[in-house]
Amino acid sequence: xxxxxxxxxxxxxxxxxxxxxxxxxxxxxxxxxxxxxxxxxxxxxxxxxxxxxxxxxxxxxxxxxxxxxxxxxxxxxxxxxxxxxxxxxxxxxxxxxxxxxxxxxxxxxxxxxxxxxxxxxxxxxxxxxxxxxxxxxxxxxxxxxxxxxxxxxxxxxxxxxxxxxxxxxxxxxxxxxxxxxxxxxxxxxxxxxxxxxxxxxxxxxxxxxxxxxxxxxxxxxxxxxxxxx
Amino acid sequence: xxxxxxxxxxxxxxxxxxxxxxxxxxxxxxxxxxxxxxxxxxxxxxxxxxxxxxxxxxxxxxxxxxxxxxxxxxx
Numbered sequence: 001x002x003x004x005x006x007x008x009x010x011x012x013x014x015x016x017x018x019x020x021x022x023x024x025x026x027x028x029x030x031x032x033x034x035x036x037x038x039x040x041x042x043x044x045x046x047x048x049x050x051x052x053x054x055x056x057x058x059x060x061x062x063x064x065x066x067x068x069x070x071x072x073x074x075x076x077x078x079x080x081x082x083x084x085x086x087x088x089x090x091x092x093x094x095x096x097x098x099x100x101x102x103x104x105x106x107x108x109x110x111x112x113x114x115x116x117x118x119x120x121x122x123x124x125x126x127x128x129x130x131x132x133x134x135x136x137x138x139x140x141x142x143x144x145x146x147x148x149x150x151x152x153x154x155x156x157x158x159x160x161x162x163x164x165x166x167x168x169x170x171x172x173x174x175x176x177x178x179x180x181x182x183x184x185x186x187x188x189x190x191x192x193x194x195x196x197x198x199x200x201x202x203x204x205x206x207x208x209x210x211x212x213x214x215x216x217x218x219x220x221x222x223x224x225x226x227x228x229x
Numbered sequence: 230x231x232x233x234x235x236x237x238x239x240x241x242x243x244x245x246x247x248x249x250x251x252x253x254x255x256x257x258x259x260x261x262x263x264x265x266x267x268x269x270x271x272x273x274x275x276x277x278x279x280x281x282x283x284x285x286x287x288x289x290x291x292x293x294x295x296x297x298x299x300x301x302x303x304x
Contacts, residue, residue: 014250016274033239054250055243056274066278082285086240094236098289130233132289137296140230146302167299208303216302 012050019057023090030090061085064122068095071118076111092125098132139168142206144179145199148189149207150219153196156180230297237293244286251275 023030040051065085072080082098095115116126139147147162148154154162156177160170170176180197183189188203199207209216254261254273263272270277 052246054246056247057279062276062279082282082289084282084286084289086236088236096289098285130293132292137300140300142302143300208301210303214303 012052014052014054016054016056019055019061019087022055022087024088060122061087064119064124068115068118072097072115075114079111088127091123092127093119094127094130095119096130096132137169138171139163139166141179141183142208143168144176144183145188145203146207146216148183148197148199149204149216150223153192153194153198155196159197230300233293234297237290237297241287241290241294244283244290247275248280248283251280 017031017036021030023032026032026035036053040053043049043051065083068085069083072083076099078100080097080099084096085093086096087093112126112129115129119126143166144159144163147159147166151159151162157173159180160173160176163176164170180189180191183203184191184197186202187200188206189197189199191197207216212218251273261273263270265271
């Protein structure tokens with residue numbers, strides 16, 4: 001712990017912990033977020049004091065980040081707008097990149113090796129790279145089930161349209177048909193004779209529902225109203 | 230996906246806590262001075278360089294969370 005600060009307006013005590021002392025699990029030399037959470041609860045329970053933890057990055061981390069940022073912006077100005085680093089372990093980090101994800105695997109791999117080599121200078125390993133901006137993405141099974149809930153009974157091509165309208169990328173209708181087939185094999189949907197897919201009860205349980213305007217139940221009710229029978 | 234959500238959420242919450250603390254010090258503790266060490270400007274424990282990144286970091290984490298939100302079919 002590097003410092004204790006009080007917030008005069010409230011009764012909360014702010015404790016600063018160095019990031020380097022934070023690990024995934026609690027060991028002899030590191031604590032973990034979970035342990036900090038338990039600690040604050042225990043303090044509240046035993047001493048009646050509200051405590052909050054602030055994780056501060058060391059200057060080494062900031063310098064490393066600033067250096068990588070400058071390096072990438074200089075070498076790839078059209079691709080990378082920003083980057084930052086977050087620690088996932090004692091000596092490995094994830095690098096978050098903001099920019100246009102490279103379309104070609106070669107460029108992406110090259111970029112990865114540039115970053116890896118840079119980090120090696122600091123004795124730090126690269127755990128992975130995260131892109132922040134890829135707008136178009138493939139729908140997950142849950143996303144497909146969600147669309148199916150709204151649109152049942154639906155043909156694959158109709159589902160593809162609905163998913164695209166939600167902003168997902170569909171490589172092809174047959175790709176979606178494959179996914180629907182594995183959904184069917186898991187018994188989350190059935191395929192009718194006319195080629196339309198319908199959610200089963202099991203599939204229905206997989207879709208999150210909410211009470212708000214965006215809830216899937218509401219969407220289904222509205223879609224039913226719009227359907228032409 | 231769970232790991233991404235966890236990282237984005239914790240990073241974002243850390244950032245917000247830091248930002249709140251600096252703002253609070255700036256507003257309510259005027260006796261705390263802004264320290265300058267060469268090119269590094271600091272208030273409390275926060276450097277200005279670090280703070281400069283806040284808007285884009287917030288956006289990055291928010292976008293990640295929204296992406297996961299959509300994948301889960303919650304929006």
